[in-house]
Every structure is written in structure tokens, then in C-alpha cells.
Amino acid sequence: MRYSQTHKDETHARLLKIAGQALREKGPQGVAVAEVMKDAGLTHGGFYAHFKSKDVLLVEALEGVFAYSKEKYRRLTEGLPPRHALATYIDFYVSARHRDDASHGCPITALNSDMPRQSRKFRQAFDAGVKSLVAALSHRVEAAGVAMGQDADALAASVLSAMAGAVAVSRAVSDKRLSDEMLGTARESIKMRLGVSDTDLAGSAVQ
Secondary structure, three states: OOOOHHHHHHHHHHHHHHHHHHHHHHOHHHOOHHHHHHHOOOOHHHHHHOOOOHHHHHHHHHHHHHHHHHHHHHHHHOOOOHHHHHHHHHHHHOOHHHHHOHHHOOHHHHHHHHHHHOOHHHHHHHHHHHHHHHHHHHHHHHHHOOOOOOOHHHHHHHHHHHHHHHHHHHHHOOOHHHHHHHHHHHHHHHHHHHOOOHHHHHHHHHO
């Protein structure tokens, strides 16, 4: 049976979505082609109609995951005043919800430790994805007017590193209470650094 191009494109997108979730949950080495195809309701033999190799699947899935993360954060803050949008972004990123849902979270926190062992193309896709999230955060920083004379790109890179590090470490800690405390402390510290803490925003609202 021959399928239309639309059907093939939809199937391709579904495979990337499944692989993207598995990638964040299990890491690149844990993504099995047979499992991806099975979860999509397809046979293993149909894989090569969509991808030349597993590495091609992983690279495309990673690119899709970064695009998904960028769009998710855009929708999350859409329509909010710039400083409130930045605070909302930080609250969402440095949260127990993000920590507990790796399969739908930021690929930086899920995959950073896997990078040294991956292919050059996969590492390049990861680098490009990180740069896209830094650029998006830099735009939020500029819009919020909180750079305070600093280079917005450098500040955004520093803040994203702090946020991703906080989430990654909180996942590694088995003591949930300690993990929650680490997230809360990191979240408030980052927001205070940028002048978008709850107190800062409340003060600006009455001025």
C-alpha cells in the first residue's frame, strides 16, 4: 500500500515526538529504534523509510525538542509584561514540575552529561539548540530592561546555566526535601539577581 506524502510527514513527526521524549528520559544510548517504532504502531522495517540511521533520528529528534522547548516557553509568557514574563519563565523552569518531568523538559538539563560520548552532528545540534535558547532568553532580558549595563547575551548565558544546573542537581538528589529547597533557593536567587523577584515586581506595581 502506498501512502500519501501527508501521511508520511505525519508519521515522521510522530516518530520524532516519541524519540524526543525517550531521548530526554533515557538519554541517547537508551533510545531503541525498535521501541520507537513499536510505540508509533509501526514495524521495525519501516524505520529506514524515514531515517538513514539511528544517529539521523537522534539529531532530528533533538532539533525538534529544542524547537518545542522554545515554543513552549514563548506560549507560557505570551501577553505578559516583560518583567513578569521573565519571572514566569524562571518560575516554570526552576520548578519541581520541570524536575519531575524530564521527558517533556528542557533538553539541556536532561542531556548535558551525555554530550562527550555523542557524534559530532549530535553535539552540533545540541550547541545550536542551546544558542537558540540563550538568544530567546537574551531577548526577554532586553525587553525586561534588567541587563543593567551588562551584555544581554552574556547575562542570558549565565542565567540559563544557573537555571539548568539547579534543575540537573535537584534531579540527582534523592532527598526530596533537600531537592525542593535547592530549587526554591536557586529560583529566588536568580530572580533577585535580575530584579524580578516577587518583592521587586510588587514594588514596581505600586510606583
